[in-house]
Amino acid sequence: MDPKKKKKFLILWVVLLVLLLVGIFLTPSPGKSETIQEAMKDAVLHETNKIGFLGMEVNPSLVSDWIIISVLLVAAVLIRIFAIPRFKDIPGKFQLVIETLVGFFTDLAKENSPHRNKFLGGYLVFAGVYIFFGTMFELFGIQWLTTEGHSIALPAPLTDINAAIALGCLSYGVIMSGGISGNGLKGIGLTLKDFSLPISMSFRLFGAMLSGLLVTELVYYSLGLSFLLPVLVGVLFTLLHAIIQTYVLTMLTSVFYGEVSERKSKKEVSEA
């Protein structure tokens, strides 16, 4: 770029920023609709902000769930129809991404459950994709109207304890199915001895997701922290959270699945 033009552009950019800052501080705030305590409590419990659905009042995380599931299913259909039939032995960029995604979870399943892993691989793909995209969904900040007429940003589904419990219980169910297919009725016993597993998985997921949400809420709540910091906090925390939680839950599920689905002798079962 011409140095003169560059200088002009920089001056305009700085002036625009200054004007915007002045505008931000001079514009009167409409006042906070809720205190930080209320915002935090609602982020944890989802007691006040409900959304109407078929005559029921549901948490906003369910709407997030539907949006994510719809988008993922549409994407899966498009990939199935347009991409997979065109897959080649030497993959292109997109094929490589899909194969890496499926290959990563398949390998995780094979590594932790070498004797029985086909169904587990499929489940891990679902859980991994859901947790990752569910967490990243928070970044879009899609607005929705509550039953009280407020506008709220749709949260990540797993910041709702009900979603976390549902995923924890589903994972436990999958682990139990592995125990039954591997060891029959004895597999149920093997799985039930880890009865705390669904609770620990659910609450670990919920706690991890919620902590990220609360930190972000705190940052967004204060005007002073609204400059530049949310870019780092919002994007990096969310991205790290998404990756870490995806890995933790899929890894735990595959490890427990492998443990209970491994064919055991009568002696080992009685010892267990």
Added chain:
Amino acid sequence: MPLNIDFQQILLHLFNFVILGGGLYFLLYKPVRVFMDEREKRISDSLDKAKAQMEEAEAMKADYQKQMADAHALIKAHEQEAEARIEMERRTVEKDAKKQAAEYLKSARAEAEKERELMMEEAQKEIRVLASEAAEKLARSSISNVYDEFLDSVSGPASMPQNEHRQG
């Protein structure tokens, strides 16, 4: 319920998860796995085929090398046989040549001897002729001398002028 746990919402989430899980399993995971497994099998088959072909080629190579070794041995045996035959023929030819040469030498010698004898004979003949001629000449000269001496002795010195005249 503590923490606002709601079983209806849990069931709704589970319902969503089952839909998404089934959808992703049948639309994404299974077809991609099938494709990847088939490709793996294809590559594995190709590798097995290549390995089998390699083994076949190795066997062919070993067979070929054995044939080559056999051929070399055969060639060497033929060479040795040929060399022996050539040596034998060479010796025969040499022997014949020597024999022939000896015969030639013998006949040449005989011829030379014959020729020498002939030459000697001729030479003797010539010598004889020459000798007779010489003897004749000698005899003739000695006769004339004797005759002259006789004439001198007979005629004495008076006849000298005659002699001188004759000599002159």
